[in-house]
Every structure is written in C-alpha cells, then in structure tokens.
Amino acid sequence: MDKGVVFFGPMPEVPNRKPRMHVVVPNSRAYIYHLQRHARKIGVDIRVNQRAQRLLRDGEGVIGVECTDSDGSQRQYVARGGVVLTSGDFSANREMKARHISEQAARIGPINPASTGDGQRMAMEIGARIVNGHFSYTSLRFLAPAKQPLTQRIPPWPIATKFIAWALAHLPESILRPLVLSYVTTFLVPELKMFAEGAILVNKNGERFVDELDKPEIALLDQPDQCGYAIMDDTTARKFSAWPYYISTAPGVAYAYLPDYRRNRPDVYACGNTIAELAQRRGIPVAALEKTVADYNQAAGKSGNTRPAIVKPPYHSLGPIKYLMGFTEGGLAVNESLQVLGKDAQPIPGLFAAGGVGQGGLLLLGHGHHIGWAFTSGRIAGRNAAFLATTEDLPEE
Numbered sequence: 492m493d494k495g496v497v498f499f500g501p502m503p504e505v506p507n508r509k510p511r512m513h514v515v516v517p518n519s520r521a522y523i524y525h526l527q528r529h530a531r532k533i534g535v536d537i538r539v540n541q542r543a544q545r546l547l548r549d550g551e552g553v554i555g556v557e558c559t560d561s562d563g564s565q566r567q568y569v570a571r572g573g574v575v576l577t578s579g580d581f582s583a584n585r586e587m588k589a590r591h592i593s594e595q596a597a598r599i600g601p602i603n604p605a606s607t608g609d610g611q612r613m614a615m616e617i618g619a620r621i622v623n624g625h626f627s628y629t630s631l632r633f634l635a636p637a638k639q640p641l642t643q644r645i646p647p648w649p650i651a652t653k654f655i656a657w658a659l660a661h662l663p664e665s666i667l668r669p670l671v672l673s674y675v676t677t678f679l680v681p682e683l684k685m686f687a688e689g690a691i692l693v694n695k696n697g698e699r700f701v702d703e704l705d706k707p708e709i710a711l712l713d714q715p716d717q718c719g720y721a722i723m724d725d726t727t728a729r730k731f732s733a734w735p736y737y738i739s740t741a742p743g744v745a746y747a748y749l750p751d752y753r754r755n756r757p758d759v760y761a762c763g764n765t766i767a768e769l770a771q772r773r774g775i776p777v778a779a780l781e782k783t784v785a786d787y788n789q790a791a792g793k794s795g796n797t798r799p800a801i802v803k804p805p806y807h808s809l810g811p812i813k814y815l816m817g818f819t820e821g822g823l824a825v826n827e828s829l830q831v832l833g834k835d836a837q838p839i840p841g842l843f844a845a846g847g848v849g850q851g852g853l854l855l856l857g858h859g860h861h862i863g864w865a866f867t868s869g870r871i872a873g874r875n876a877a878f879l880a881t882t883e884d885l886p887e888e
C-alpha cells in the first residue's frame with residue numbers, strides 16, 4: 492500500500508472467522524504497475540525480452556544466467572549476489588505436464604502461455620527436483636477478450652483506484668455493477684448449474700457432443716479448437732438473471748448474472764430472435780445448430796428427462812468456453828532461506844527460487860495464497876540473494 496496499491500476490503504471469506512480477503516483495485520495489474528515504478532525509482536535495472544535459458548556455474552555453485560534476446564542473440568548476466576528464479580509454474584509446458592501430471596493434463600491448454608516451466612527445467616538440469624508436481628488447477632473458463640477494453644488500458648493511478656475503492660463501499664449496487672464489471676475481463680468460470688437448468692453445450696460446428704452434466708470439460712478437449720458455446724432460451728436466461736442462479740462468480744460484485752454478461756461482455760454473449768440468427772451471430776453453421784436444438788427438444792420432457800426444451804425466443808449464447816489449466820502447483824524443493832536444493836537435498840550455492848517455481852511442496856488452497864506466497868517468498872529470496880554480494884553467509888531468519 493505504501494507503493495500506491497489500493498485494496499478493497501478485507502472481505503469475509505469462509506472458512507475464516509474474520510474478514511481477510513483483500514481485493515486489489517482495479518485488478519492485479521496494479522501490483523506490476525506500482526512495483527515496477529518503485530523498482531525503477533530506486534535504480535533497479537529491468538531488462539525485458541530476455542528469456543533465461545541456462546544457469547551459469549562455477550563448480551557446484553550458480554553465478555549467473557544465460558538469456559536469449561528477442562532478436563535471438565545470447566547474453567550472459569553474472570550475479571553480484573545470488574540468482575533468484577521467479578519464472579512461475581509449468582502449466583504451458585506440455586512435456587512437463589505429461590511427465591508430472593498425466594497425458595490428459597498435457598492436452599489442457601494454459602491460461603498463461605508464459606508459464607513455460609523454464610525455471611524448473613534449468614534447475615533440474617543441475618540436480619534440483621520438483622515437489623508436488625502432480626497437482627494442478629483446471630476449470631472451464633470463458634475466454635478473455637482478444638482486445639483490452641479502454642478501462643484496462645488506463646494506468647491504476649491512485650486517484651482512480653481510491654475512487655473505485657470508495658465506490659465499492661458506498662455506491663448503490665445498480666450504479667456499481669456496470670462500473671466494476673467493466674474492469675472484469677479476466678477468464679471467468681462458468682457455473683455448470685446453467686446446464687442442469689436447460690442450457691446445452693455445443694461445439695463450433697453446432698453439435699452437442701456430451702451430456703453436459705457428465706464431465707463436459709473432458710469431452711471439450713476433443714472438440715474443434717477445444718471450444719464450446721452454451722445455448723439457452725429466454726426462460727433459462729431470465730432464471731439466470733438473479734440469485735441464486737448466477738452465470739459465474741466475479742471479482743468486486745461476487746456474482747455475475749446473464750444481464751451483466753449482456754452489458755459488459757459482448758465478446759462472450761450473443762442473442763438472436765431465432766436459432767438461425769443466433770448461429771449466424773456466433774459464426775456457428777445454422778443448419779447444424781437448428782438440428783441440434785430440434786433433437787434436444789424432442790428428448791426434453793420425455794420420461795426420466797427433467798431438462799426443459801429450448802423453445803422461448805430470444806435465444807442466448809455464452810462462449811467461447813474452454814477447459815484450461817490455471818496453474819500447476821509443482822515447485823522446486825527449497826529450504827527456509829528459499830535456496831534451491833540439489834543433490835542429497837543440499838542447497839545449490841548461489842541459487843534461490845520464489846513464487847510458483849519456488850513453491851517447495853506448499854499447497855496453496857485459499858484465495859490470495861498464491862500471490863501472498865509470491866510476494867513473501869520473493870522478498871525473502873531477494874534479500875538473501877543480495878546478502879551474498881557482501882558475505883558468504885545468509886542472515887539469520
């Protein structure tokens with residue numbers, strides 16, 4: 492907060508007895524914006540477009556890193572103190588996902604394509620190991636818009652973020668919802684309840700490919716572009732306009748309903764007076780979607796089938812929906828000083844890891860724990876690495 496980051500809350504969150512959830516305003520870009528400004532102010536030399544490829548060594552120890560520039564040329568950086576790996580998780584590394592999780596997990600695309608597992612790979616090349624490599628977090632997601640809306644491009648200046656935090660606490664919900672949701676363009680998680688209440692899931696070809704209530708995410712992996720759309724009629728759409736029938740949770744307003752998507756997410760929401768019009772708007776083959784809905788309606792309402800038919804116009808669609816991997820939990824084994832452990836569980840001199848790559852076996856299950864770990868472990872590892880510039884010994888904890 493000293494550096495300019497503004498939080499709303501703390502908000503209540505089960506199972507905590509006290510409100511503890513701090514919601515960063517307007518979104519997590521604020522961390523990056525304010526921390527890089529502060530780092531530049533105190534003279535930190537930030538180099539971008541440098542992909543670290545290999546750790547430089549002097550005997551057993553690590554003394555620096557070799558990077559590839561955006562034009563393909565190689566550069567070496569030698570550390571004054573130690574090297575801290577902070578390259579995140581390996582959810583975008585197909586081969587590591589297959590090895591540590593499963594072949595099926597390897598087919599699940601990442602939300603963050605920069606989570607390449609480079610840090611884990613570089614450290615493992617010199618004897619480090621991954622702990623809890625088999626844990627990952629996956630879910631169905633609405634894709635984020637391809638283009639950032641204007642609200643996302645405005646820097647999180649304190650004057651704007653303090654106003655948003657004030658508005659969250661004081662303005663009535665009717666004014667607040669559109670304001671807050673205009674900032675919510677992240678990959679939101681669709682509620683499967685809409686399928687139990689009458690929506691169907693179709694692929695890009697307009698075909699229904701799975702019983703929506705029986706692991707639709709797995710079947711989605713085999714569809715064109717691994718992508719699907721929820722289709723519903725107006726009866727179901729109206730139901731999902733108020734509590735307890737929400738489309739997804741959403742930061743700031745807790746739950747987002749169909750009208751929120753209609754207003755704020757034209758990239759995800761479409762509507763048509765006929766199934767054909769809806770299909771055209773979504774770029775789905777018209778005849779195929781008409782046949783899918785007709786087949787579904789024929790079965791709806793028959794004995795044992797409690798799901799309602801799709802009959803009342805206008806018709807609505809939400810998507811694209813994909814099954815994506817948010818993050819993997821497997822980090823390098825580290826000690827309490829965040830030193831990476833190598834052969835015989837001994838620290839590799841000069842090498843530290845923080846954040847996802849330095850998770851060291853921690854399972855972070857609560858909201859905010861990942862960001863909390865990234866900041867806390869980063870601070871400890873950074874301090875210890877800097878300390879090595881002046882002495883061989885690390886400070887006492």
Ligand SMILES: Cc1cc2nc3c(=O)[nH]c(=O)nc-3n(C[C@H](O)[C@H](O)[C@H](O)COP(=O)(O)OP(=O)(O)OC[C@H]3O[C@@H](n4cnc5c(N)ncnc54)[C@H](O)[C@@H]3O)c2cc1C
Binds near residue numbers: 579603861862
């Ligand atoms: C959709 C989504 C929602 C989330 N929501 C929450 C939440 O609400 N609360 C929470 O606590 N956590 C959340 N998380 C998890 C949290 O974002 C991560 O755990 C956290 O960002 C990890 O921080 P990190 O610094 O270790 O890695 P990252 O934030 O992934 O940063 C790693 C950086 O290293 C760079 N990099 C990778 N390889 C190299 C290389 N070879 N050379 C140079 N640079 C490299 C990457 O480009 C990236 O910029 C969420 C994650 C996702 C995907």
